[in-house]
Amino acid sequence: MAPSMDNPTNGAVETKPTSILHRTPWQPPVAVSAEGSHIRLQDGTNLIDGVGGAAVSCLGNSHPTVMQAIKDQVDKVSYVYNMQLSNEPAEALAKKLVDTSRGAFALCGFASGGSEAMEGVIKLARQYFFETNQPQRTNFIARQLSFHGNTLGTLSLAYHPTRRAPYADILDDKHFHHVSPAYAKRFQKPEETVEQYVERLRQELEDKFIALGPDTVIGFVAETVVGATTGVVPAPKGYFKAMKSVCDKYGALFILDEVMSGMGRMGTLHAWESFGDGVAPDIQAVAKGLGGGYASIGAVLMSQRIADGIRDKSGLWKHGHTYQASFTETGFAHPLACAASLAVQEVIEKENLLENIRVQGDYLRSLLQEGLTGPNSPASPYVFDIRGGGGFWAVEFEFNGVDFQGSSFAMLVQARSLANGLIVMGMVGGANLEGTKGDHLIFAPAYNVTKEEVEKIAEIFVRSVNEILKEYIVQ
Ligand SMILES: Cc1ncc(COP(=O)(O)O)c(C=O)c1O
DSSP: OOOOSSOTTTTSSOOOOOOSOOSSSSOOOOEEEEEBTEEEETTSOEEEESSHHHHTOTTOBOOHHHHHHHHHHHHHOSOOOTTTOOOHHHHHHHHHHHHTTTTSOSEEEEESSHHHHHHHHHHHHHHHHHHTTOTTOOEEEEETTBOOOSSHHHHHHSBOHHHHGGGGGGSOOSSEEEEOOOOHHHHSOTTOOHHHHHHHHHHHHHHHHHHHOGGGEEEEEEESEEOTTTTSEEOOTTHHHHHHHHHHHTTOEEEEEETTTTTTTTSSSSHHHHHSTTOOOSEEEEOHHHHTTSSOOEEEEEOHHHHHHHHTTTOSOSOBOSSEEEESSSEEEOHHHHHHHHHHHHHHHHTTHHHHHHHHHHHHHHHHHHHHHSTTOTTGGGEEEEEEETTEEEEEEOOSSOOOTTSOHHHHHHHHHHHTTEEOEEEEOOSSTTSOSOEEEEEOOOTTOOHHHHHHHHHHHHHHHHHHHHHHTOO
């Protein structure tokens, strides 16, 4: 029973005609209200959100403190243009991001989301070398099976075969280059130790520097924990230290994309604090956990080295947009977005939510492990990996030769979970470099998720997996 292209739930959730060109081959149901991790649809269906949209809603919906902060800001200043005026919440948020970085960052600039933040990262990195008398540095090195956004620049930087496919011929392959992903369970050779695997990846990066001309490289760019493409894959221990050592050797920048994995998602404010060998980058993007879905916002964080390089020359970010933008001594940007984000960050701190998500995330992992790989689980032979950390987890399945009748297991389970009342994110194509193999599903519950909610998420998910297996494989 393949899902209908009109409705992934085969009619379990009703939809009405739409004038939106949606991103899905089916028409998504319409949400009308939401509280915490619970969302109500137009037809009265109630859902629990196990993935915070796309690892965004870190406080769920309708947190009273955040709602009040947005209302208060509307009453004060709703918009000023960043080339003319700064505003209080933007100044306060920028200060907070710098102050909580324990010296890693000196300045920040704002954007309207993850792709814009990563575009800002690319331009800031180039501007840094332009202003510090190294204009010959024009090359970026990123990784295969990575994702850095959906604009042309970020699609060029990243390498997600299916997302870039229609645009491949107009992407920039002159300035953006790629090395192997750091995904041990798929790509570490059987005869290699972790150390040898890391050394192979380090050597590959150094070889790429040498091939391009070491003094032409602007920087190496990576997601600290790979999110959507391969499904919550942390790098092997020692990897980021090794990659940074190559950047340092040749004077290039070490750049992290924490749009998905940062601002608390991995149980620490920055993912590199727990999953990146503790190595702070020269430049970093954050977005999803910054505004928690209450505002469309992203940020570019930069170290003292970058701040000094630019401050000593132009002193300003040669980049910006109407709704969010540039930095001078501190950031300034859209007042409502910054007020919302500031409130989100304060709530995370005051309610001790990083501790909560570490505990509840680990509980979710244990329930998924028990439900999917326990002795009587029909899913057990098909579970390739359960991995992640903090509040970010993925289950990867592997099937050899099973015909899902034009669909994929991950998308069938995503649709069945929705029909059963749970939002999870299914993804395909993370298991090989061509993006043609692999089924995984991602979990990223709100940081204030409760034990009971975690149990509900795991129960619906395991039930949905078993239903699909029963329909297609297990008799
Ligand atoms: C690592 C990473 N970078 C960039 C982006 C792009 O962010 P946005 O969708 O907000 O433009 C995403 C989105 O999922 C992401 O996961």
